[in-house]
Amino acid sequence: MRIAILSGGLNAERDVSLRSGRRVAEALREALPNAEVIEVDLNGEFLDSLGSQSDSGHDSFDVVIPLIHGVIGEDATLRSMLELKGIPFIGSGSSSAARSFDKGIASGLVPQGSAPKFVAFPQSFFREMGAPRILDTVIAGIGLPLVVKPISGGSALGVRLCTAAEHVAPALVDAFGYGDRVMLQRAVSGTELAVTVIDSGGKLMALPPVEIVPLSGVYDFDARYTAGATEFFVPSRLAPDVVERVGAYAVAVHESLGLRDISRTDVVVDSSGVIWFLEVNVSPGMTETSLVPQAIEAAGLSVGGVFAELVDQAVARVN
Amino acid sequence: MVGNRMDPWIDSYAQRAQGLTASAIRALFSVASRPEVVSLAGGMPYVSALDSEQFAQIAARVVREQGTVALQYGSGQGDQTLREQILEISGLVGVRSHPDDVVVTAGSQMGLDLVTKIFCDPGDTVLVESPSYVGALSVFRSYQCNVVHVAMDEQGLDPQALREALVTARVNNSPVKFIYTIPSFHNPAGLTQSIDRRQEILAIAQEFKVAILEDDPYGLLGFEGEPPQAIRSLDDQGVIYLGSFSKIIASGLRVGWVIAPHGVREKLVLAAEAATLCPSNFSQLTVSRYLAEQPWQQQIKVFQELYRERRDALLHSMQALMPTGTTWTVPQGGFYSWVTLPHQLNATTMLPRAISSLVAYVPGTGFYVDGQGAHNLRLSYCYPEPARIQEGVRRLAGVIEAELDLVNTFGVNYGDDGGRRSSPSLNPNSDLV
Numbered sequence: 001m002r003i004a005i006l007s008g009g010l011n012a013e014r015d016v017s018l019r020s021g022r023r024v025a026e027a028l029r030e031a032l033p034n035a036e037v038i039e040v041d042l043n044g045e046f047l048d049s050l051g052s053q054s055d056s057g058h059d060s061f062d063v064v065i066p067l068i069h070g071v072i073g074e075d076a077t078l079r080s081m082l083e084l085k086g087i088p089f090i091g092s093g094s095s096s097a098a099r100s101f102d103k104g105i106a107s108g109l110v111p112q113g114s115a116p117k118f119v120a121f122p123q124s125f126f127r128e129m130g131a132p133r134i135l136d137t138v139i140a141g142i143g144l145p146l147v148v149k150p151i152s153g154g155s156a157l158g159v160r161l162c163t164a165a166e167h168v169a170p171a172l173v174d175a176f177g178y179g180d181r182v183m184l185q186r187a188v189s190g191t192e193l194a195v196t197v198i199d200s201g202g203k204l205m206a207l208p209p210v211e212i213v214p215l216s217g218v219y220d221f222d223a224r225y226t227a228g229a230t231e232f233f234v235p236s237r238l239a240p241d242v243v244e245r246v247g248a249y250a251v252a253v254h255e256s257l258g259l260r261d262i263s264r265t266d267v268v269v270d271s272s273g274v275i276w277f278l279e280v281n282v283s284p285g286m287t288e289t290s291l292v293p294q295a296i297e298a299a300g301l302s303v304g305g306v307f308a309e310l311v312d313q314a315v316a317r318v319n
Numbered sequence: 320m321v322g323n324r325m326d327p328w329i330d331s332y333a334q335r336a337q338g339l340t341a342s343a344i345r346a347l348f349s350v351a352s353r354p355e356v357v358s359l360a361g362g363m364p365y366v367s368a369l370d371s372e373q374f375a376q377i378a379a380r381v382v383r384e385q386g387t388v389a390l391q392y393g394s395g396q397g398d399q400t401l402r403e404q405i406l407e408i409s410g411l412v413g414v415r416s417h418p419d420d421v422v423v424t425a426g427s428q429m430g431l432d433l434v435t436k437i438f439c440d441p442g443d444t445v446l447v448e449s450p451s452y453v454g455a456l457s458v459f460r461s462y463q464c465n466v467v468h469v470a471m472d473e474q475g476l477d478p479q480a481l482r483e484a485l486v487t488a489r490v491n492n493s494p495v496k497f498i499y500t501i502p503s504f505h506n507p508a509g510l511t512q513s514i515d516r517r518q519e520i521l522a523i524a525q526e527f528k529v530a531i532l533e534d535d536p537y538g539l540l541g542f543e544g545e546p547p548q549a550i551r552s553l554d555d556q557g558v559i560y561l562g563s564f565s566k567i568i569a570s571g572l573r574v575g576w577v578i579a580p581h582g583v584r585e586k587l588v589l590a591a592e593a594a595t596l597c598p599s600n601f602s603q604l605t606v607s608r609y610l611a612e613q614p615w616q617q618q619i620k621v622f623q624e625l626y627r628e629r630r631d632a633l634l635h636s637m638q639a640l641m642p643t644g645t646t647w648t649v650p651q652g653g654f655y656s657w658v659t660l661p662h663q664l665n666a667t668t669m670l671p672r673a674i675s676s677l678v679a680y681v682p683g684t685g686f687y688v689d690g691q692g693a694h695n696l697r698l699s700y701c702y703p704e705p706a707r708i709q710e711g712v713r714r715l716a717g718v719i720e721a722e723l724d725l726v727n728t729f730g731v732n733y734g735d736d737g738g739r740r741s742s743p744s745l746n747p748n749s750d751l752v
Contacts, residue, residue: 232323
């Protein structure tokens with residue numbers, strides 16, 4: 001069996017994606033010693049090689065694992081191509097990926113009332129209507145503090161917490177550097193958790209939530225990818241009934257968005273025990289400091305074992 | 320309850336390692352290596368201009384004929400023959416010395432590290448130009464130095480500002496260990512000190528009894544006339560000179576050198592031995608043979624012509640395409656031009672948009688330790704071919720236009736951001752080509 005691990009890509013999460021790809025490749029080579037696991041950087045040649053006899057005489061890949069984070073990898077783009085070519089791949093299909101990748105759309109589809117109040121606007125709206133009047137309305141309607149973030153993309157790139165009205169415009173300039181639409185959302189405080197959901201033999205299983213405590217107080221890019229900068233608790237320190245509710249919630253998100261195989265839902269549980277949706281990832285990070293590998297290990301599983309099962313499922317799905 | 324911080328040694332690291340963290344900027348640069356991106360970021364010499372077959376033959380002969388030396392440990396100070404050849408090269412910028420005063424290093428970056436190691440205790444003050452070479456700032460920070468930027472004008476390091484910085488340090492009872500300067504074809508500013516300016520700076524250093532650490536990797540890569548004479552050519556006791564083969568032969572060889580006063584040299588050799596035992600014999604013998612057998616001065620002329628053509632491509636493209644209000648320096652040699660953005664745009668904030676538009680640069684804040692440089696960026700013209708440079712500038716101009724639109728939409732003024740101030744606009748574009 002030839003397995004392509006697609007990582008890299010051309011966006012700001014390229015380096016993170018390459019590290020995710022290496023980690024999964026190593027784990028799969030151990031779990032599937034007879035498989036040929038190849039790490040591939042997405043380019044035109046790769047797309048040409050799918051579904052045809054390659055120049056090297058090898059068959060095309062039997063299954064693809066898209067680990068490109070951000071645009072192309074986590075939206076509908078790459079997955080649509082794979083679907084058109086009829087190539088089995090791990091993870092959500094193009095339609096559900098597109099829904100999940102847009103934080104605004106996803107927030108409207110998750111269990112009712114669980115997304116903090118938000119708006120999502122393109123840059124042209126601010127330009128044409130006049131930013132000051134829009135911001136006045138938004139700040140009054142959503143309240144402070146609020147979070148400004150690109151509507152899509154991950155690793156907290158372009159995300160800023162605004163505690164005062166004058167912080168919002170510079171934060172928008174920053175966020176629009178990562179895309180044409182930006183979300184302004186009420187900030188919620190509480191315990192930050194990442195919940196991995198795995199489709200195991202047709203049964204959705206929530207893995208132990210990972211509790212995230214960044215030492216700087218903000219789970220930004222540096223806190224995510226500098227070993228030591230964040231303290232993780234797996235299992236989380238929350239009461240068992242809350243943990244159970246959070247797991248059930250993540251499964252509900254996975255189902256309501258029509259996701260497949262694996263997802264990671266990020267939530268905040270406030271002091272009243274209310275679960276707030278932040279975002280969902282269909283191609284979550286798998287680096288040394290990422291959250292999903294911690295959850296997998298805490299569940300008594302292995303990264304290689306989980307992905308090997310997902311490979312089988314993907315192949316069976318197409319067959 | 321204690322959580323997992325993903326690094327069991329996190330509480331064991333030295334204080335100086337605290338700043339070694341991941342950063343979004345570094346992550347963005349990972350995209351710059353893709354062929355779709357025009358990278359005007361890195362200062363990679365264009366080694367494709369070398370005759371690689373000649374190099375292969377030289378390397379083969381080194382192993383075949385000198386293998387027992389090339390593959391063995393060697394002198395901590397470096398190969399004797401190579402040190403003599405280094406003096407021949409340094410003579411082109413007026414540096415006269417004895418081979419005993421030359422220490423061969425793994426690139427001049429190691430020389431920087433060794434000099435800082437033997438001079439600086441934590442908290443010691445080092446004066447650097449404003450802006451300064453990012454690799455030097457990393458070294459100074461790693462030794463926990465107090466780095467103080469000194470302003471530049473069109474001729475480089477400003478003598479008046481230098482004097483004021485030295486007086487301030489004296490008043491604060493914070494003795495300055497050395498003045499770090501790149502007098503020729505400065506990285507990143509692209510400026511060159513005149514001989515008068517060099518004499519003025521040296522006189523001030525001598526008056527205050529402070530050493531000068533002169534970094535001169537680009538000195539032989541001028542586009543007009545004779546190479547600028549090194550400050551070291553004016554004073555062999557007060558100036559420690561760093562040289563490198565990285566830009567005049569190949570950076571992958573990792574061979575540089577320090578020429579230092581006798582006492583400093585002795586300590587450098589001991590520090591070098593502690594760090595690496597000895598520089599690579601294989602690399603040294605390869606360089607030495609290259610210098611002995613190949614027309615290296617002719618090769619330098621090839622590099623000069625190549626980089627001048629690329630510099631011109633950059634300047635012409637910027638003149639034709641950059642939005643009004645953008646200014647930049649006009650380098651007379653070396654690899655870099657220093658750009659000041661219009662309306663105080665923030666080069667760091669703009670970088671993701673640039674990467675999305677498949678062009679890369681280095682934001683100016685990387686060349687400061689104190690947050691300055693937000694409105695600046697460094698462009699390198701050394702690696703991409705002229706047509707790619709033009710395409711890169713076209714993309715960058717579009718990015719700046721889009722950023723201007725964005726900033727105007729939101730009425731953001733980065734000039735008021737966090738009290739950070741811009742470095743001066745060094746040369747207006749009206750002075751250009």
